[in-house]
Amino acid sequence: MLKGKVALITGSTSGIGLAAAHVLAEQGINLVLHGLMSNQEGTALAENFTQQYKINTTFSNADLRDPDSIHTFIDNAITKMGSIDILINNAGIQHTESAINFPLNKWNDIIAINLSASFHTIQKSLPSMQKNKWGRIINIASVHGLVGSVNKSAYCAAKHGIVGLTKVVALENAEQGITVNSICPGWVDTPLINDQIKAISEKENLDFEDAKYNLVTAKQPLPEMMNPRQIGEFILFLCSDSARSITGSSLPMDGAWTAQ
Numbered sequence: 001m002l003k004g005k006v007a008l009i010t011g012s013t014s015g016i017g018l019a020a021a022h023v024l025a026e027q028g029i030n031l032v033l034h035g036l037m038s039n040q041e042g043t044a045l046a047e048n049f050t051q052q053y054k055i056n057t058t059f060s061n062a063d064l065r066d067p068d069s070i071h072t073f074i075d076n077a078i079t080k081m082g083s084i085d086i087l088i089n090n091a092g093i094q095h096t097e098s099a100i101n102f103p104l105n106k107w108n109d110i111i112a113i114n115l116s117a118s119f120h121t122i123q124k125s126l127p128s129m130q131k132n133k134w135g136r137i138i139n140i141a142s143v144h145g146l147v148g149s150v151n152k153s154a155y156c157a158a159k160h161g162i163v164g165l166t167k168v169v170a171l172e173n174a175e176q177g178i179t180v181n182s183i184c185p186g187w188v189d190t191p192l193i194n195d196q197i198k199a200i201s202e203k204e205n206l207d208f209e210d211a212k213y214n215l216v217t218a219k220q221p222l223p224e225m226m227n228p229r230q231i232g233e234f235i236l237f238l239c240s241d242s243a244r245s246i247t248g249s250s251l252p253m254d255g256a257w258t259a260q
């Protein structure tokens with residue numbers, strides 16, 4: 001059922017997005033790969049996927065802080081691949097600092113990349129999904145779309161925003177065969193959280209692995225960081241026909257972080 005569909009995954013050059021790309025490619029889903037790397041590296045990455053999985057791929061390094069670049073990115077992807085059937089808004093950045101000291105440029109970048117970019121990709125992708133009467137939009141939010149943590153004002157504002165955007169777009173497309181959901185992960189082992197682990201390591205004089213354990217267990221009852229592939233498998237389930245009634249949801253995958 002999913003073989004031959006086209007998935008666009010923002011931020012698929014690293015971490016969760018890259019793992020999700022492998023999981024979807026294994027099912028014969030064609031891919032629009034995207035992220036901050038040179039055109040040469042990105043084209044090579046896409047070529048590797050094409051060779052390994054016998055699928056069609058393309059790559060873009062559009063900067064998600066720029067709405068015009070996002071529009072061109074989506075237009076080119078539709079022209080090249082024919083449609084976008086599955087949109088995974090995954091790209092994101094982090095910066096931690098108290099609200100009173102939070103740098104304005106970091107605030108603007110986090111809101112642009114972690115929130116507004118998803119509005120732009122959704123707006124540009126919906127017409128082709130509506131035409132086909134089928135679509136899957138999956139936003140990678142965070143537990144921080146459901147709860148707050150100190151020093152994460154911009155990140156929490158953006159992720160709570162994504163949860164709201166998910167509900168509205170789901171309501172507006174409920175009769176169109178399009179589902180719209182957010183996944184809200186706890187700690188996932190990717191480069192995004194390295195600075196936070198290093199900060200604990202320096203402050204508490206711990207090696208990297210012990211600092212990582214402390215970071216996880218400070219919030220998550222389940223004392224284990226998730227592997228990015230686990231999120232990829234959850235994405236695949238949300239794309240399946242079995243998940244067609246799940247829409248408008250923001251689904252924690254968080255080792256009971258938000259059960260407390």
Ligand SMILES: NC(=O)c1ccc[n+]([C@@H]2O[C@H](COP(=O)([O-])OP(=O)(O)OC[C@H]3O[C@@H](n4cnc5c(N)ncnc54)[C@H](O)[C@@H]3O)[C@@H](O)[C@H]2O)c1
Pocket residue numbers: 010011012013014015016017034035036037061062063064065090091092093113114140141142143184185186187188189190191192193
């Ligand atoms: N790692 C975690 O613990 C965790 C937990 C919950 C949610 N998330 C969310 O998961 C998503 C993926 O994060 P990750 O952990 O895989 O991070 P990552 O740092 O491994 O990957 C981030 C991706 O976003 C892309 N990106 C960053 N800035 C960009 C920009 N200006 N324009 C275009 N692309 C840009 C990068 O190139 C990269 O491909 C993010 O939205 C993040 O908030 C991560």
